[in-house]
Amino acid sequence: MLGTGSMGRALAEAFLAAGHPTTVWNRTPQRAAPLVAAGADHRLALADALTASRVIISCTSTFRAARECLTGAEPRLAGRTLITLNSGIPSEAREFAAWVKGCEARFLAGAIKNVPSAVGKPDTLLYFGGEREVFDTHQATLRALGGDLVHLGDDPDLAALYESAVGATLLPALLGFFEGAALLAARGIPAQTMVPYSIKWLQMIESLLPLVAGEIDDRDYTRLGSSIALFHDAIPDDEKLGADSGVDMSWHAPMHQLLHRAVAQGRGEQSITALIELLISHRPSL
Secondary structure (H helix, E strand, C coil): CECCCHHHHHHHHHHHHCCCCCEEECCCHHHHHHHHHCCCEECCCHHHHHCCCCEEEECCCCHHHHHHHHCCCHHHHCCCEEEEECCCCHHHHHHHHHHHHHCCCEEEEEEECCCHHHCCCCCCEEEEEECHHHHHHHHHHHCCCCCEEEEEECCCCHHHHHHHHHHCCHHHHHHHHHHHHHHHHCCCCCHHHHHHHHHHHHHHHHHHHHHHHHHHHHCCCCCCCCEHHHHHHCHHHHHHHHHHHCCCCHHHHHHHHHHHHHHHCCCCCCEHHHHHHHHCCCCCCC
């Protein structure tokens, strides 16, 4: 196990709890101390850690960070399987996969769709891209990390692609919640009071996602019922709300520009889903 930050530590603890002999390494050795107390074998030298097992799990921050850690230790990777569980974009995943292949090692790139405290739980999702045979060979071991394992396909960048696509929802959703909390704070109302209603709202959005995805896949922007014009017409209210409350809503500006462009293209009566046509109009290949 390479990397014992908050997520790496959770992964190592899950392997230990499942009875797997686990060797750990971290650039900051002190971070491995709790895992040693839990039964892990700690190696100070990366080369020693790499030779401790045929399966190497890397949980650094990015593919670049993983490459930096492993540079100089390439001969130690030969004949082993390297599985990454880190962030990164598809092009970096492909480059890293080619580098691992050049080291005569097998490769699987994965992503954990949850927080460290959820590692090892039956409903925790991990998805992977890379050789199916590698996934099948190590699936039982990886199940110690979460009960919902998915192989997306043989392309080594698929986990990074889905991580980028699915993760795109997170920050805008959180910013929306922060904005709502700021609006309530302007009236002296605690953010906790809106949590039940925000959950209901997110559940409503969840229920719409299959319809939204269907419109996108069919390029038929007529079924959702919430038009671009509806959102466009609300822009002045958005701006006045920010002015009245003193809450900075400048992060709305790019969204407002998208709406203006869509209306200018004559898309006002189409579902809000049609905004995807503006997002992909100048798309380079991933």
